[in-house]
Amino acid sequence: MKKYVCTVCGYLYSPEVGEPDSDIPPGTAFEKIPDDWVCPVCGVGKEDFEPEK
Numbered sequence: 001m002k003k004y005v006c007t008v009c010g011y012l013y014s015p016e017v018g019e020p021d022s023d024i025p026p027g028t029a030f031e032k033i034p035d036d037w038v039c040p041v042c043g044v045g046k047e048d049f050e051p052e053k
Contacts, residue, residue, distance in 0.1 A: 003052040004030045009042040012052065 001015035013019065013033075018026040021040055024033055030049065038045055 001029045004049040005052050006039045006042065006044060007048050007050055008044045009039065011039050011041040013049065 003015065004013045005011070006013075013030055015029050016026060018024045018028050019033075019037075019040060022037060024037070030046075033046065035046060039048070
């Protein structure tokens, strides 16, 4: 599974870790995160994330 990075603040979403503070369990692909999820650091939406290079 690909990791995704926030283009605003640089937060890295790793599917292996998930996002426990947002109730996103480990093993959750970025594409499976709810559309209303926001970056836990800066608050932007999923549209401001891109695959890690």
